[in-house]
Amino acid sequence: MLALGFLVLAAVLFLGLTFWRQRSPASFRIIAAYERLNRSVGLAVENGTRLHISLGRGSLFTARGGSALAGLAMLRRLAERTSVSDRPPVVTTGDASLAILSQDTLQSGYRAAGAEEQYRFSTGRLTGLTPFSYAAGALPTIHDENVSANIIIGDLGTEAGLLAEASDRENTNLIAASDNLSAQSVFYASAQEPLIGEELFAAGAYVGAGASHEASLNVQDILRWLIILAIIIGAGLKILGAPI
Amino acid sequence: MRVFTAALAIAAGLFVLSGYFFPVDQLIELRVRLIDWAIIIAGMAVLIGIYNLIAVQMEKIRTRQKGGMYGALLVVALIITFGLGLILGPENPYMHLTVDAIIVPVEASLMAILAVTLIYASIRLLRRRVDVTSVLFLAVAVIFLIAIMPMPFAAALPLQDFILRVAGMFSRGGARGLLIGIALGTLLTGLRVLFGVDRPYGGN
Numbered sequence: 001m002l003a004l005g006f007l008v009l010a011a012v013l014f015l016g017l018t019f020w021r022q023r024s025p026a027s028f029r030i031i032a033a034y035e036r037l038n039r040s041v042g043l044a045v046e047n048g049t050r051l052h053i054s055l056g057r058g059s060l061f062t063a064r065g066g067s068a069l070a071g072l073a074m075l076r077r078l079a080e081r082t083s084v085s086d087r088p089p090v091v092t093t094g095d096a097s098l099a100i101l102s103q104d105t106l107q108s109g110y111r112a113a114g115a116e117e118q119y120r121f122s123t124g125r126l127t128g129l130t131p132f133s134y135a136a137g138a139l140p141t142i143h144d145e146n147v148s149a150n151i152i153i154g155d156l157g158t159e160a161g162l163l164a165e166a167s168d169r170e171n172t173n174l175i176a177a178s179d180n181l182s183a184q185s186v187f188y189a190s191a192q193e194p195l196i197g198e199e200l201f202a203a204g205a206y207v208g209a210g211a212s213h214e215a216s217l218n219v220q221d222i223l224r225w226l227i228i229l230a231i232i233i234g235a236g237l238k239i240l241g242a243p244i
Numbered sequence: 245m246r247v248f249t250a251a252l253a254i255a256a257g258l259f260v261l262s263g264y265f266f267p268v269d270q271l272i273e274l275r276v277r278l279i280d281w282a283i284i285i286a287g288m289a290v291l292i293g294i295y296n297l298i299a300v301q302m303e304k305i306r307t308r309q310k311g312g313m314y315g316a317l318l319v320v321a322l323i324i325t326f327g328l329g330l331i332l333g334p335e336n337p338y339m340h341l342t343v344d345a346i347i348v349p350v351e352a353s354l355m356a357i358l359a360v361t362l363i364y365a366s367i368r369l370l371r372r373r374v375d376v377t378s379v380l381f382l383a384v385a386v387i388f389l390i391a392i393m394p395m396p397f398a399a400a401l402p403l404q405d406f407i408l409r410v411a412g413m414f415s416r417g418g419a420r421g422l423l424i425g426i427a428l429g430t431l432l433t434g435l436r437v438l439f440g441v442d443r444p445y446g447g448n
Contacts, residue, residue: 004265007431010431011435011439014432014435014436015439018441060286061282061286063430066429067429067430069433069434069436069437070429073436073442073444096286096290096294097285097286099293099296100289100292100293101444101445103296105444122296122299122300122303124296125296125300126293126294129293130347132350132354132355133347135354140314144309144310158362159354162357162358162361165364179429179430181419181423184422185381186362188381189362189366189369189381192372192373196422197421197422197426198422198425198426198428198429201428201429201430204442210441212439216429216433216435220429220432223428223431224424224425
């Protein structure tokens, strides 16, 4: 019942704040990695290089699907913004359903920008179905396809280290976030500006995906404070010997 | 059509979610049925994904891109393995041998490369970013490695146990904090899809 209540509260807050954010857009703190991302997108369009976007291998049938959906929301916006480029972004995934959704999202982005003829189905790729085969399949994209920035957002494990290393060797920008703790620690050591924890889910809001993404961040903040309060009160009651 | 796909996706999502919260037999049955259908579709998606993999590699070969030879090797190996799998069946010992003798060693080699890569990345961390958290990150990693290191002639030292308990307490707390944040992000991402705001299924 508590979980249902939490869900309903989140839904009500989300709807309310989305309407509010449509009227007054939010201003967020600066996250260096997203600043770099926005710069990289502009640079890629200007100098005719490519973006490589890795959405990881988060299956939509597991709890890991959340990060994949967040990555798709960001991809949609990036596809729109890079639709004028000669070289469209390449998306690599390690899950078949995610690969199909990435193709669909790319096409939607181009359609929204009025450039559907730019879309090529080969720009949304499944590179492997196991963690290391996925990484091995994505490496040639980083090395051989004139990529100027690697945006890795999704569910990956330690194999993310291979992608980060390849990006470093090619001297390209790396913007990386994952919902997996192992991958987060790998990115912390490898990326110029690492994204930690829930910052992954802020991608949409920081690339201008709209009021709903801004409202999502506000709701996350509110819920986080509620959880912090609950933890403090629970710890206090426990210390006082209350039966909880 | 777009409205129809969005309505269908939202309805399916709502039914599956309701099936988790309300223990009504019909809802639970509907949830299981919808998930079964989704799993069948995901199975078909793997075939489409493999077609995509072959098409991308064939384009590489056709346009004589760098690494086209590896692409050809991949396509040939894929066709042979797929054909043998259809004829012999996935439980055949030769099919097991394909996995044990080729895929496992290749992935193990990549894992070995990864170990070296991660050590190299850790060494370069302080060259890339010198701040308190980076130093702390490296120091804790080194202390942890020493603490879990096996002692050649003795059982674990009391100091090792102490380090693991103290550092583990902080790292568990930190990990839970990160996971709570990720759970909240996942919840809100799910709500956006459920309300049809994000439509990654081509409805946007």
